[in-house]
Each structure stands twice: as structure tokens, then as C-alpha cells.
Amino acid sequence: xxDLFVVPLLQIVVVLNAVLVAVTYxxxxxxxxxxxxxxxxxxxxxxxxxxxxxxxxxxxxxxKEDITPIRADRWIFTLAPIISLVPxxxxxxxxxxxxxxxxxxxxxxLYIANVNVGLLYIVSITSIGVYGIILAGYSSxxxxxxLASLRASAxxxxxxxxxxxxxxxxxVTTRTLSLVGIVEGQMRQHIWYVFIQPVAAVVLFIxxxxxxxxxxxxxxxxxxxxxxxFHTEYSGMRFAMFFLAEYANMIVVSAVMTTLFFGGWLSPxxxxxxxxxxxxIPGWIWFLLKTFVLLYVFIWIRATLPRYRYDQLMRLGWxxxxxxxxxxxxxxxxxxxxL
Amino acid sequence: MLDAIAFYTLAxxxxxFAIAVITARNPVHSVVFLVINFLxxxxxxxxxxxxxxxxxxVLVYAGGIVVLYLFVVMLVNLKxxxxxxxxxxxxxxxxxxxxxxVLAELTAILAYTGRNPLPAVVPAxxxxxxxxxTEQLGWLLxxxxxxxxxxxxxxxxxxxxxxxxxxxxxx
Numbered sequence: 087x088x089d090l091f092v093v094p095l096l097q098i099v100v101v102l103n104a105v106l107v108a109v110t111y112x113x114x115x116x117x118x119x120x121x122x123x124x125x126x127x128x129x130x131x132x133x134x135x136x137x138x139x140x141x142x143x144x145x146x147x148x149x150k151e152d153i154t155p156i157r158a159d160r161w162i163f164t165l166a167p168i169i170s171l172v173p174x175x176x177x178x179x180x181x182x183x184x185x186x187x188x189x190x191x192x193x194x195x196l197y198i199a200n201v202n203v204g205l206l207y208i209v210s211i212t213s214i215g216v217y218g219i220i221l222a223g224y225s226s227x228x229x230x231x232x233l234a235s236l237r238a239s240a241x242x243x244x245x246x247x248x249x250x251x252x253x254x255x256x257x258v259t260t261r262t263l264s265l266v267g268i269v270e271g272q273m274r275q276h277i278w279y280v281f282i283q284p285v286a287a288v289v290l291f292i293x294x295x296x297x298x299x300x301x302x303x304x305x306x307x308x309x310x311x312x313x314x315x316f317h318t319e320y321s322g323m324r325f326a327m328f329f330l331a332e333y334a335n336m337i338v339v340s341a342v343m344t345t346l347f348f349g350g351w352l353s354p355x356x357x358x359x360x361x362x363x364x365x366x367i368p369g370w371i372w373f374l375l376k377t378f379v380l381l382y383v384f385i386w387i388r389a390t391l392p393r394y395r396y397d398q399l400m401r402l403g404w405x406x407x408x409x410x411x412x413x414x415x416x417x418x419x420x421x422x423x424x425l
Numbered sequence: 426m427l428d429a430i431a432f433y434t435l436a437x438x439x440x441x442f443a444i445a446v447i448t449a450r451n452p453v454h455s456v457v458f459l460v461i462n463f464l465x466x467x468x469x470x471x472x473x474x475x476x477x478x479x480x481x482x483v484l485v486y487a488g489g490i491v492v493l494y495l496f497v498v499m500l501v502n503l504k505x506x507x508x509x510x511x512x513x514x515x516x517x518x519x520x521x522x523x524x525x526x527v528l529a530e531l532t533a534i535l536a537y538t539g540r541n542p543l544p545a546v547v548p549a550x551x552x553x554x555x556x557x558x559t560e561q562l563g564w565l566l567x568x569x570x571x572x573x574x575x576x577x578x579x580x581x582x583x584x585x586x587x588x589x590x591x592x593x594x595x596x
Contacts (some may be wrong), residue, residue, distance in 0.1 A: 213488025
């Protein structure tokens, strides 16, 4: 009874809250890192070194007036932020934060569900998130959000092709779609899959940047051309939901990259006897550390690179990434069959 | 028992949203109802133990094809409602014809399966190996059903080349 209902419910509560808190602190981290890159201090007023800034931001967004434009399509205008946030959150259902742990005499797995189509689940769930962006642009009944949402969804669809093709070649290596199985496979084969599929790791990271609408692919939010992007007409909490969705998606991409390529919750060199002292640090800490490093790279890239032009973006997606993904798939399949 | 409750609830939802798709005045609302409909169908697949099919349903139909519908609906000017046409009942005859055809087809299928009942859930549920029914489906597609599978992919290739040819500027 407890194992069937109470434990999963607790897991869901813990994961959802952890993700939401992590997202608010991601925003602070991003502001801080970008400030340091630009020789500024960043938020400093709320709490020591601005550590309480996320709470102030959340309060501000909750208390702000929630405006619906008078010509907007009311239902869809309300639905769009929900559609973009929910897939980002439920994607965490299959992400393994660790192996099994013992808690108060119960054996508790550190993942909500270990389904044998885990990777496919993440791809399909995140593909639903596009609707949030398209419908936000449409329902605002305003030209800049519409243009931005068309850009964003065209970008998402194009990069989804490359990302999904690349995932297929990763699956050829992993031979399972279960994310827990993929981490266990890396333990068995004594190697992180980033060394077997380096091209896939790079392309998936680029695709992840594009799919989360991050710099250098944040054309949907090009302030100079589009006065803000698909969420121009949104205010208050509904705007905050788009924000939460973007950052939650970044965490999903980093967590999936960690699981697929960097050994998930495994400590570095888990098969080398000399590195066994690393086992004293629990697996979920390793997982969070690796995810954090990837998230840092996301922010680092935003602080460093300028934005792509739209035609350059499309050319990169269709004429570089998709052919590379196809070649990688064929090569992986040949290697898989003959070696 | 639980399966039956889940199935009939989902079936009711699917039918309700299907009716909403064709009765909605605004085409964008129709598309949104269609997405919800496809998601409910995906849940039916999960209840049947066909999780691979469910994920593909979400990925291809809900996440891919309907996005393109939405593009078309948003980009093509659909301000003119169906009642703006001179004869709003122009398609009634064709509609009745199609409905009769579908009804006949469904009756035929029902009559056939009534005589030869198929164990619908059992093979899907028994396919729970380490790879689940993903691996089983892969095997079937590349052995027993290889030719239909390849024909379907050739069809898609032809459609894609056709679209490129049509969209190419003549110089």
C-alpha cells in the first residue's frame, strides 16, 4: 500500500517542488553569471549577494495585474502557458536522479517511473510543448507575438528532426529506451557514452539550445525585432509560467544529456578500484553536479555568443545538423552490426 | 473491471472531443480539440499495454502532424466561415454517403470479429520482455511486414519529392 501510493506521491511532490525551486534559482544564477561576465555585480539588494532575489521575483509576478487583451482568444490565451509548462514538468517523471536508496526501511528508487520507453516519452512529451508557443502567439491577436511564435515553432520543428534522428543513433548504442537501463549500460560497458557517440552529444546539445529557445538561437525573443517575443501580451503569473517552462526545459535537456552521455548518477570511474572512495558521495549528488555543469554551459553560451540570423539558423538545422545526424546513424548502425 | 472503466471513460472523452472538433466554429479551437483527442487515444494504447504505440501516437500525430495543421490554419486566411458559401449544405450528400460507407465497414468488422474473436490485449501484455513491445514491433516490421513497411516509406519519400518539385521556383 505505502509502496504503491504513498511513495510515488511523495516522490512526485519532492521532484516537482525541487524543480520549481531549482528553476527560480536558475534565473538568479543566470543573472549573476551574466553580470560577472560583463563585469557587473548582478542582483545584490535582496539578501546577501541577492540570494533571496528569486523569492522577491516570484512575489512580484504573483502580485502583478493579470491582463488579458480585449481582442484575445480568451480560452486559448489562458490555456497556452499551461500547455507549455506542464510537458516541461511531467518530463521529470522518467529522469533517474539515482539508483535505489533505503529510506526508513523502505527501498525507494530515486526516479518516479522506470518505463521501457523512457527516452521516447521525453521526446514525445516535449514535442507537445510547441503548442504552448504557437497558441500563445495566435491567441494574443497581436502581430509581433504571432511572428515570434511562427519563428519559434518553425525552429522547434526543424531542430526536433535532427535531435530525434540523433537520439536514434544513441539508441543504437544503448540498445534500450529506458533511462535507468541506459545508465546501467554505461556501468556495464565501463564507458560513458559520450566517448562512443561524441558527435551525437554535440549535436544534441546544439539541438537542446535551439529547442529551449536559448542564445544563440533565441530568435523567438529577439527584442529588437519583435518587442519581446511570443509572450509580449502576457503579464503576471501567466508570463511567469512561460519563464518557468523555459528554464524547466533547460533542466530537462541537461538531465537527459547527463543520463545519456555522462553516466547519470554513476560516480566517475565506477569500475576503477582506486576511485571507489567516490562511492561515499551518493549518486544523486553526482547526477545533480553533472546536470549543473551542463546548465552552467547553457548560461555561459548565452553570455558569450551573439544571436544567429534566421536564415543561418535554418541552414544550420537543415543543411548541417540533419545530414550529420543521418551519417552518424548509418555509421553507428554499421559499427553496431560489424563490431 | 478497472480496464473497462478506463476504456469507457476514455472512449466517451474521445467521442466528445471528436464531436467538438467538427462543431467548433473557430478552426484553431478544432485543432486544439483534435490534439486532446489524440492524447486520449494514446492513453487507450497505454491501457492496452502498447506503450510504444502510445508514444509514437503522441510524437507523430499530436506533436508533429497537428502542428502542421495549426500552421496552415493560422497562415491561411479562414476569416470566411462555412456559412458564407452560397450553398452551406453543398456537402450533405457526400457526407451521408461517406457515413453510410463507414457504418457498413464498421458493421462488417464487428460481424467478422464477432465470429472470430481476437485476443486483443493478451499478445501486447505478454510482450513485456526487457525491451517490451518496442523490440517486438521492430522485429515484426523488419521481418514479417518488411514489404508493407518499405512501401509506406517509399510513399512518404515520393510525397516529399513531390512537395519539393511543386514548391520549386521555375527559372
